[in-house]
Amino acid sequence: MSGFQLSAEGVEFVKSELKRYETRLSAVIPCLYRVQKENQGWVSPESVSYLSQLMDIPEAHINEVLSFYTMFNREPVGRHHVQVCCNISCAMNGARELTEKICKELDVKEGEVSKDGKVTVTRVECLGSCGTAPMMQINDRYYENLTSDSALKIIRELK
Amino acid sequence: MEIKLLTEHYDKPEYRSLEGYKKHNGYKVLAKALKMEPKAIVEEVKASGLRGRGGAGFPTGVKWGFLPNNGEPRYLLCNADEGEPGTFKDRLMMERAPHQLIEGMIISAFAIGSQKSYIYIRGEYDDSIRIVSQALKEAYAEGLLGKNILGSGFDHDMDVYVGAGAYICGEETGMISSLEGKKGQPKLKPPFPAVKGYLGKPTIVNNVETLAAVIPIVDKGAQAYRQHGTEKSAGTKLFSVSGNVQRPGTYEVALGYPLMDLINNECGGVKPGRKLKAVIPGGSSAPVLTAEECARANMDYESLAQLGSMLGSGAVIVIDDSNCMVDLLGVIMHFYHHESCGQCTPCREGTGWLNKIVHSIVSGHGRLQDIDLIVRVSEHMMGRTICALSDAAALPAISFVKKFREEFEFYVREGRSKVKGAAHVEM
Numbered sequence: 168m169s170g171f172q173l174s175a176e177g178v179e180f181v182k183s184e185l186k187r188y189e190t191r192l193s194a195v196i197p198c199l200y201r202v203q204k205e206n207q208g209w210v211s212p213e214s215v216s217y218l219s220q221l222m223d224i225p226e227a228h229i230n231e232v233l234s235f236y237t238m239f240n241r242e243p244v245g246r247h248h249v250q251v252c253c254n255i256s257c258a259m260n261g262a263r264e265l266t267e268k269i270c271k272e273l274d275v276k277e278g279e280v281s282k283d284g285k286v287t288v289t290r291v292e293c294l295g296s297c298g299t300a301p302m303m304q305i306n307d308r309y310y311e312n313l314t315s316d317s318a319l320k321i322i323r324e325l326k
Numbered sequence: 327m328e329i330k331l332l333t334e335h336y337d338k339p340e341y342r343s344l345e346g347y348k349k350h351n352g353y354k355v356l357a358k359a360l361k362m363e364p365k366a367i368v369e370e371v372k373a374s375g376l377r378g379r380g381g382a383g384f385p386t387g388v389k390w391g392f393l394p395n396n397g398e399p400r401y402l403l404c405n406a407d408e409g410e411p412g413t414f415k416d417r418l419m420m421e422r423a424p425h426q427l428i429e430g431m432i433i434s435a436f437a438i439g440s441q442k443s444y445i446y447i448r449g450e451y452d453d454s455i456r457i458v459s460q461a462l463k464e465a466y467a468e469g470l471l472g473k474n475i476l477g478s479g480f481d482h483d484m485d486v487y488v489g490a491g492a493y494i495c496g497e498e499t500g501m502i503s504s505l506e507g508k509k510g511q512p513k514l515k516p517p518f519p520a521v522k523g524y525l526g527k528p529t530i531v532n533n534v535e536t537l538a539a540v541i542p543i544v545d546k547g548a549q550a551y552r553q554h555g556t557e558k559s560a561g562t563k564l565f566s567v568s569g570n571v572q573r574p575g576t577y578e579v580a581l582g583y584p585l586m587d588l589i590n591n592e593c594g595g596v597k598p599g600r601k602l603k604a605v606i607p608g609g610s611s612a613p614v615l616t617a618e619e620c621a622r623a624n625m626d627y628e629s630l631a632q633l634g635s636m637l638g639s640g641a642v643i644v645i646d647d648s649n650c651m652v653d654l655l656g657v658i659m660h661f662y663h664h665e666s667c668g669q670c671t672p673c674r675e676g677t678g679w680l681n682k683i684v685h686s687i688v689s690g691h692g693r694l695q696d697i698d699l700i701v702r703v704s705e706h707m708m709g710r711t712i713c714a715l716s717d718a719a720a721l722p723a724i725s726f727v728k729k730f731r732e733e734f735e736f737y738v739r740e741g742r743s744k745v746k747g748a749a750h751v752e753m
Contacts, residue, residue, distance in 0.1 A: 187485070189442075189525055192507025196490050200449075228508075235509040235667075236490035238449045254411045255610055256568035256643055258657045292493070292661050293411040293610075294450050297568035297641070298575045307452040 171214040173221070177201050181221055191224065195232050198222060199239055208248060209240040237291070245286035247325045250304045253290040256297035261315075265301055266290055268315050269322055286325065328592065329554055331542045331562045332535070333578045336422040342457060344464040347425040353470060355545045359433040360478035362544075367437035371540060373548035375560030380405050380496070380533030381609065381639045382714075383627050386540075390438050392520035393528050401529040402435045402443035404537055406458075407501060409448060409493040410609035411661060412641030415564040415576045416534040420447070420454035423538070424461035428484065430537035432470065433544055435482050438530055443482065446501050448489045459486050493665035497713045498531035499523075500667065511667045512713035533639075535564055555581035559626035563640050567593050570600065570646035585615075585623040589644055600646040604729075608638025610658050611718035613725035614645075634725070650743040651730040655723065656681075656688045662719035673716035676707035680723055687734065690741035697734045700727050 173181065180201050184194035202214045210233055219226040233239050240248075251257075251266045266277065270288050275281040278289050296302040299311035303318065310321055330336075340346030347353070359367060372387025393400060404427065408416040420427060427445070435443050447455050462484060465471045473481050487505055494500040495510035502524050504510035523529025539561060543551045552560045559581035565588060568574045572594030579588060585607060589595060596602050602617045607625070613635040615623060623629060627637050645654065663681035668674045680703055683696050704720035711717075727734055736744040 188487075188507075190507060193487070193505060195507045196504070197488065200488070200490070231509055232507070236449075236492050238491035253657070254661055255606075255654060255657050256412060256574075258654070259569050259643075259645065259649055292664060293409060293413075295408050295414045295417050295448070297412050297414050297643070298566060300568060300574075304450065309453070 171202075171206060171211060171217050173201065173205055173217075177205055178221065181218075185222060191222070192228070194222065195224060195229055196236070199229070199233055203239060208244045208246070209242060243280055245280045245284055247286045247305050249286055249288045249322070250291040250294075251288070252292070252294045252296065252300070252302055252304075254293035254297075257293075257300040257302060260300040262301040263290075265303075265313065265315055265318055269303075269318060272319055272322055286322075328578055329562050329580050330578050331551075331554070332419070332423075332426070332538050333564065333576075336418070341423055342421075342425075342461075344425055344461065344468060347423070352425055353429055355541050356429050356432055356470070357476055359436060359544050360476055360480060364437045364439060367433065367540075367544060370548050371437070371543055374543040374551040375548075375555075375558070376536065376539055376543060376551070377559070377627065378533055379535035379539065379563065379640065381410060381611075383637060386532065386536055389520060389532075390434075390530060392518060393438060393530065394521055396528075398527050399442070400438060400440040401524045401527055402431060402438065402440040403498075403501060403505065403524065403529060403531045404431055404443065404445040405496060405498065405501060405531050405533045406445050406447040406451075406454070407489050407496040408451075408534075408639075409496045410611065410639045410641055411658070412566060412568055412606065412609045412643045413639040414566045414568075415640065417451055417454055418576045419534050419538060419564070420451070420458050424458045425465070426538050426541065427458070427534055428461055428465050428470070430540045431484060432475065432482055434530075434532065434537055434540050435484075436480055437540075440530070441482050443484045444487045444505060445484070446487045446489060446495070446505060448495075449491055455486060455488055462486065492667075493661075494667045494713070494715060497715065500713065501531060502529065509667070511669050512715075514712055556624075556626050556628070558628050559637075563625070563637075565625065565640045565642050567642045567644065569642075569644040570596050570648070571644045572597060579625070581626040582629070583625045585620050585625055585642070588625060588642065589620075593644070596644065596646045600648060602644070603647045603649060604645040604651070606641075606643040606645070606722070608636045609641035610643070610661065610722060611714075612636045612638045613721050614651075614729060616729050648745065650737075650745040651726055651733045652684070652687055652737045653743060653746065655726040656684045658722055658726075659684045659719065662715065666715060666719075670711035670713075670716065672707045672710045673719070676703055676716060677719045679703050680719060684723075687737050690737075692734075692738040694735070694738050697727060697731065697738065700724075 302311040335341040376386045377383045499513040500510040519529040659681040663677040666677045707716045707720040
């Protein structure tokens, strides 16, 4: 049996989401978010088995949804998930060079968790912040109109 | 010149709250609409010439008119999965004026006889999700949603559904699949969502801006709305301008506004010492325009179609002469390859090959025949798939190669960018 369990609150959330929509399947995405939140930012195979039993929805279906959407992490990530948009308007404003600088500052490769478990840096596609390029998202928050100085300052202040 | 039919109060922080919104005549048009015949609202929207502001530009009233009269429950879905690269106007609308969206949605729902709606917001938009959810709570507490809205006898429930990162969910049938709790893969049309949509029931999917635009139409009438814009492209439109301009941002102007006026007057032009090279006028799916074409372009559906491009979502990406077009096509192709949902072979394989071919050129390993290969692969991707993503990748690829062929040839011959010098090796 898996080691992962949702908190009592999390279980209540799952139960209420299952009733919230016209079809129970619609609860899968919100419940995967909940699992990710309670599992240090990623969805493990064990947590999928657990959720499948709790929701009474086949594991295969949950995995299908999990693997389709980019906001679900199927591997561990750092406490701070730094996502730098490198789509067109950001790329034109130096986002790719910025990503390299951030990785160098943190001594981490793109997509990998830093040794201390603190950060993961990834390049992502358009985050709808093109008028304030370049920009990055750290966990839920947007940081816009970045320069390499301002971005590195934000990165250094991450705890 | 900006014409602020929708964005007049966006600079006021109070406009975000129900109280502040009401202070500026918020929900007055809803009260008026609830006393009208629903059919009369549909007719008014038809007469206004309003077209979908999300990208496809389909006439809104006509779409509403496709709903069958079969007694089945009807759903209204607001497409707030703004993902077209270059587009950020829906985010502004949700963050600055969540009640405007809700009011537009209740009026639209009343017009089409729907008792349940969802606002599908992309998961990355944490602020929008929070602000719209809070506004929904306020609207329920005030009796603007739920049973017997404003004593009219009309019942309507509205909820937010949060996406999880997939460009394809901005395609209306992909969004429906996602809301149904599945992979966000588009469905074959017909049947169109108006006939068989969410859970097989009649469903209307409209963009955030489209739904908000219903308010001024019902308020002042179709004719007043048509005072703005051109005969076939009526009203105002929010344009998201980004890239190499001095003042990027969202600007509301009448449709038909000259592109160069938008760039030079509203956005302050390109940076001093730089020259305009190209503009992508409607999001990264739209074929690129050369600087010479930009001088002739007006921002309406017909004018841009005549130039072989499209208005799309109104995302204007301005490119100056410091950019390498081969490199930028590489960025765009990486995106479509990443976002192809994979169910149709021409798209799954085609976007993959385009990405590989362009990146082999970008890394300095291209062959001259690869340039024509980009066009040939692209031509085989169009009109052969369930949704428009395949075409959305092929169209910019063809336009970049045809209009900036010399840059591609230079890159292949010299193994480096004509503009930037060294070959890029990343991605």
